[in-house]
Amino acid sequence: MVDVSQHELVPEHTVLEDDELEEVLTEYNIDRTDLPKIKRNDAALPDDAAVGDVIRIVRDSRTTDQSVVYRLVVE
């Protein structure tokens, strides 16, 4: 099997720790269900991501260098 997470076009996906998550939720003043979603079976997810986790995705961007987005793992 190909591990797509190693592909150069797949940005870095990391599972947020609880305290980091708390920070994100207060920064945007939202519940975690207000985040965009990502499917649990998405090939880019790290293996230890479980449903309910929040993933941080860091993309390279030409204009802002790095663009950070968060996603909630759903079934």
Next chain:
Amino acid sequence: MQDTTPKDIGAINFGLMEPEEYREMSATKIITADTYDDDGFPIDMGLMDPRLGVIDPGLECKTCGKHSGSCNGHFGHIELAAPVIHVGFTKLIRRLLRGTCRECSRLLLTEDERDEFHDQLDESRKLSRDLNDVTKAAIRQARKKDRCPFCGEIQYDIDHEKPTTYYEVQQVLTSEYSQRIAGAMQGDEEEGIERTTPDELAEQTEIELTRVNEILSGSFRPRESQRKAIEKALDIDLTEEDTNKLMPSDIRDWFEAIPDEDMEVLGINPERSRPEWMILTVLPVPPVTARPSITLDNGQRSEDDLTHKLVDIIRINQRFMENREAGAPQLIIEDLWELLQYHVTTFMDNEISGTPPARHRSGRPLKTLSQRLKGKEGRFRGSLSGKRVNFSARTVISPDPTLSLNEVGVPDRVAKEMTQTMNVTERNLEDARRFVSNGPEGHPGANYVRRPDGRRLKVTEKNCEQLAEKVEAGWEVNRHLIDGDIVIFNRQPSLHRMSIMAHEVVVMPYKTFRLNTVVCPPYNADFDGDEMNMHALQNEEARAEARVLMRVQEQMLSPRFGENIIGAIQDHISGMYLLTHDNPRFNETQALDLLRATRIDELPEPSGVDDEGEPFWTGHDVFSELLPDDLDLEFTGTVGDEVVVEDGQLLKGTIAEDEVGEFGGEIVDTITKVYGNTRARIFVNEVSTLAMRAIMHFGFSIGIDDETIPDEAESRIDETIADANDRVEELIEAYENNELESLPGRTIDETLEMKIMQTLSRARDNAGNIADEHFQDDNPAVVMANSGARGSMLNLTQMAGAVGQQAVRGERINRGYEDRTLSHYEPNDLSAEAHGFVENSYTSGLTPREFFFHAMGGREGLVDTAVRTSKSGYLQRRLINALSELETQYDGTVRDTSDTIVQFEFGEDGTSPVKVSSDEDNDIDVEAIASRVLDSEFDSEEDREEFLGSKPRPTNLSEHADDRLTEGTEVSSDD
């Protein structure tokens, strides 16, 4: 005075209405189907009962006492003789029937299953998913149960016959069971099934032989267990479907018993909506204001479609009651019941498949409730999302190069119709009086005035003089549009925000809207009969917003790619090319003439002195007059040469499309971003006028001789074509002899096609090249192609050289007859000619066969554009609906109305393409921008150094800081 204070909507609940609620809000019960009596008065408790509201002006509403216009009307109600099903809920009714027990009405799920679906529903709600998915799954699971888990009752299938009939389907023993058993016992020799004797049957089924014989004779009906045994032994089906119609009253009883806690799993809130309310026992009658009757010219009254439908319902309702009281047979009652159901159904929706629509006497289908709301002309899309507006005008557009791009020429008759409200003060009193005294016919006139007491007076030719004298401060005058007013201008389809822009009015004679040709690209307008809309703004806030945000010059940069969308087009580009390409010389008169429509009224120092001692100015120098004084630019231009601008002087290079054109013209783009929109507007206006002067100076026309080449070239082209034909023949021969080698991944046939296409396209290019050799650089078609004004060298090739291969679906033409395209050719002729290669040029003329193939290719192009526009229109609509509620919040995130985040930063980088545009090749030059800002911000080098922190400011705060001064320019940080 009416209370017009806006109110906040706290929440909206959607649910079903209880019959009791219908009765409570009803102004009256309706019992007679008649509307008006012989004297023309509405009948009490009839469909036009005065308590239902007023439509005639002057009358008073019997319920609320208000007059027509302020009374919204009041509902009445009809007591239905028997319950009927509401068509809007047939699907939900079916689901409930299938998911609940026929005996105890409980949901056919165990408590555990129910709780699980309950949890799923909660989760879905939190993730704002579609709740229907869960409720549907719950029903699906419930349907699987054969018996009720609570009372043990057997459950039957529910059949739904659209639109409003439900049946229970039971499997029962067929009446011809004895024949079927006997038939099966006969066996079938052909299929090799042996005969079965009654003895054997008795043995296999463990039924006594006497019973078997009784069953066979038909005198005993086998019980269910016996039936199943026989079915198994003989491999037959002894059942038939027995359908049992569920009357609306049965369904109502069934639903009444559904417990509240079971309904939540089905997504129904029992506090607001009980399922039995989906079966109507009371029908609300809409107020007369919703179905006004019209008095025709001949004095006859014509009723609204809804009223007609209600008349039908009341008539049937009455007949039903009479028949039931008279003890009519069940059959009659059921027929009437069905008729009542039909009328109530079509009252709500008259376009249900399977039901004939209720029709007007004339045969036109009635427009009932659902038809009023649905579709493009319905209440939502037609009356609420979009409506017709006042203060708008529409007419044909035509060009006017003397206008600024910010302006629009408005016909005087439009200007006289559309008004602006003028609040009269001491300062504008004189103007106001002048407008009023000009009357409604004279141009800067007025149509209405409003006195401080609120009274509105029409200005007429007769009273205008007197009225003008009465106008005082505090009055309002509705004056005509005058030069300089701001209006909104729009061309459909409004595909992007530049389709609606604000223009300044210039009142003009004649009947068309006039606009500068440089605003054609954003509107996608031309002058072949296009019409555009204009809207006059009606309050100061709107006018201010339009002026600041919507004016054409503010829309110079496209939000799509961040470059200018407004710039020189067509003749402007040809003109600039002629002016700058060979850098021609002009004498003083000529140079002044070129610049006459610009701000420049004094020529710069002459560029030089010619042989006769006369001073001259070059095209570059004339053009440079339009540039900002300190503009510096260097880039590769349209024609491939280096364009150099230094200190606002064009030093070298040709000005054409990539320099001043509409989509990303480098100079226009830079001026907009560096010098601002106003400077860019001036520049574009002046470029277009200068270009028009230039093109008129040189003269620019094109004719058939410009595309004709000498005979010698003609014959060389013929040679190339003949050569290509020979090579195609060679290819075909090789193919037929199986000598052709296939390209990787292609069949032999495909390879041949590709090679032929290649050969022929090369032939056309060669023909084009030969033709090109004979075109001078000053050939107008070449000028247009080189400058990017219009057309390309390919167009020229097709006119002078050869038109080339015609294609349908990207292939040579292959359709038509069996194995050939036209009957002029042998079957399976693979030659160039037989498959749509056009050897002739447009100038030399096409042969009939070539013409036919050309038409085939042309037709495809037309169809494609037609299909593309309709497809993209629908796509656009869906995108707009999907994205319309997204909004960038103050924290930079993009969210929808339920606060779900769509983007964490607008566009993932938080930048507007209009403010910062860059792409892979052109990064943002941060250094240059920074130094430009610093230059304009600080006058002296010292201030600048100080701001940048490279030199510390002397301080008197403390003696300890003194040493910083002596230490020199180095900044020491405190930490």
